Amino acid sequence: MKIRVLGCDKEISICCADSYNNTFDREMSGVKYACDFEAASIGNMLVENTEDALCLEISSNAKLMFEGDCVIAITGASGNVRIADETLPRRCAAQIDAGDILEICEISGGYLYIAVNGTLEEGKSSLISGDEIELSDNNENLYNMDLRCLPETVFDGSAPLRLIPGPYAEDFKTHALELLYTTEFTVKKANRENVVFHGVEIERAKKLDEITYAPVGALFIGDEGDPYIIMQDSCDLTQHKCMAVVISSDMPRLAMLAPGDKIRFSPCTVEAAQKLLVAKRKEYINSYLLMNSYEQ
Amino acid sequence: MVDYKILICGDRSVIVAFPDEDIMVSNERARWLERELNKRQFDWLECTKVLSDSTALIYNPAYMPYGKLCAKISKIIKKGSVPLTLPDGNEKKLVHSLSVCFSEKYAPDLAQLASLLGTDGQALTDSLCSRDYLVCYFLNKGRAHLSPTVFKERPELSQHFANRRIKQGQLVFDGGELYIAPFDALANGAIVGTAVVEYTNGEGNIFCRPGEYLSFTSVTENKFKKLCEKKERLVTERKVNIVR
Incomplete structure (x- = not known):
């Protein structure tokens, strides 16, 4: 199936969620890395992808059309993400039906990530209006959908x-x-x-x-x-x-x-x-284990 | 005892620097440390990179916190045989032979550079082909930095060769060092030849690794064109010598 960009104010990056900068030569690898790699990897976890799977990084208003059924998760910057009149919850896996049009607007600084269960086509680093990207190995639904939700991260804006x-x-x-x-x-x-x-x-x-x-x-x-x-x-x-x-x-x-x-x-x-970093990783791994436990 | 410094570079990486008056000795030590680290296959080590006088490494603090990391690196350096000087030339070395065309078309600045250096094009070509170049390290986009060349540092020369359209594979002397251009770019430097060269996928580096050597073999324009045509086969046909 394909995801089509019906419109976007700025180009959409196709990013890999490098887990905490564990690579050299970022700029020459041909792969873009997510600026907020934590948000990108959490998105991938929510949709049962590997942590470093490709996802979409969006920094402005955009409109996407999904040609088939799939499961997505929205993480990163806050913004208004909706399908018709229904607002999609952030940091939760959500089912998308074929033909759904996702509208993203009012992003409040930074980068919003859309992780999609499955594999996004490699070789493209960005998308503009009219472009499309292939999605393969995707599922229409995931097990433990009710557990695929994480509380919002609250940043203290005044903290240094x-x-x-x-x-x-x-x-x-x-x-x-x-x-x-x-x-x-x-x-x-x-x-x-x-x-x-x-x-x-x-x-x-x-x-x-x-x-x-x-x-x-x-x-x-x-x-x-x-x-x-x-x-x-x-x-x-x-x-x-x-x-x-x-x-x-x-x-x-x-x-x-x-x-x-x-x-x-x-x-x-x-x-x-x-x-702090080790504690955060433990939290991530615990969430991953909870969501992906087959015995739930 | 070899002088070294472990510099904190965030919570995931450090730079191990080997200050020495001779940058080639520093580079020798940096490459030695990378080899020592990689052969141990530590589970906490994510990746390493050799720079001119240091080795940068990215590690996982969940397995190896900073304090323990410093102790580990210090132990490796203190107990290991860190090169104290440059090799005496009797060591085994892996030399990749590169075919280079030095004709006017493929080396447009060779004659002018030769004239500025008080020699002629043929003598300069012979000089370039007369030695093996140590690959010291790679810079961005796979730019291979080679050991000091037949040229002495002449930064003032770069003004004679400003804004050149340099193509991938061209051999460039930028007044400070000789390098093989990893991609097409507009830069200052004399184009003194064009090599038949492949790049590894993904990493962008030319096929060799820091610590290995390159040598240049002069070929005619016709031979150069033929070699370029069958470039894909070159990966298996490339001449590699292990010499002592």
Whole structure:
């Protein structure tokens, strides 16, 4: 069966939910990775796909038509997703009938994910109005449908984004680090390449002589002294010095930021960040086991 | 004792840097660490990547928290035989022979570069074909960085070769280093040859790995065209020498 894009304001990305950045050379693999990889992998779990299955990443109004019966799940940014007059619940598996038209609008910053049970055609990285994508190995229904629902994640908008000091944090002046952790920044730009902030001018550290690695979530200081954090479509090799890295557990919040949003940063130790990450993974695995238990 | 630093790079990755005055020695150590890590097949190790003077690794903190990871890496380095200097040249090396066309059509900047270096095109071609190049590491899109070449660093030369339309497989000297272009691009650098080269699927790298060697064999335009026509067969026909 096919999923057809009847309309979209911005292109729809076809993404793989890389589980917490476990790959190098993202930009050269030919695969797009989900900016909010947690939301994408939860969507895949809800529809019984493998965690890294392809799903649709949507950041603007869109209209999709499903040619056949299937099961989908909506995760990520909040938005109004409906079929005719019926609003679809978020973070729940939902059955779609052949010919249904899914309308997505009012996305409030960040990325909304549609995971579809089955396998989306490989080789396409994005879709625009008029495009279609093949879906295979899909089911019309899944067992344990009543268990395929997760509570909404509530982000505390006023909480700072936690950062682990970067590999070259010591090369920045103390004053620069103080400014980073005491200033309220405004999001200037947010896309799949980077999130740029504006607040105070922070002094850069001298460039490295050699190329080094920078993971998704690495924070750098731009030419004009504005901090920016690299996202999935950015190259993971650089000569600039990484000042800090967003903890994995806060990456979904980073992905949700939109221009105009206010944000603060706070330092976090690697040990504390890893404890949070491991706890989150356990929660994910428990949910997976519950949903996919045949004895239910 | 070899100097090394483990740099925290978020909660999932670290960079193990080997500072040394000689970047080639650093690179030798970075490649050694990658080999040591990969041969142990640790379940906590997701992937590794060699950079110029460091090895980056992504790990799973559920199996290996940061503190234990540092202890593990330190143990491997302290107990292992980290290269202290560059190999003496007597070690076994895997050399992939690449056919390169140095004609005017396929090496449009060779003559000008030769003139700027105070030599002629043929001498420069001979020089390029006279040695084996160590593949140090790969940059984005599979750009292979080769060991220092017959050229000395001449950053000022790049201004003579600005905004070149470089095609995949072309051999480019950018004033600092010699590399094989992994994709078509507009960049600064002298195009000094075109190689018959395949790229591995998915990763974008040319067929070899860091630590292996490339050598260039000069071919005529006719031979080059014929080789390009039967490129698919080259994967099996490519000449690989293991030399001591």
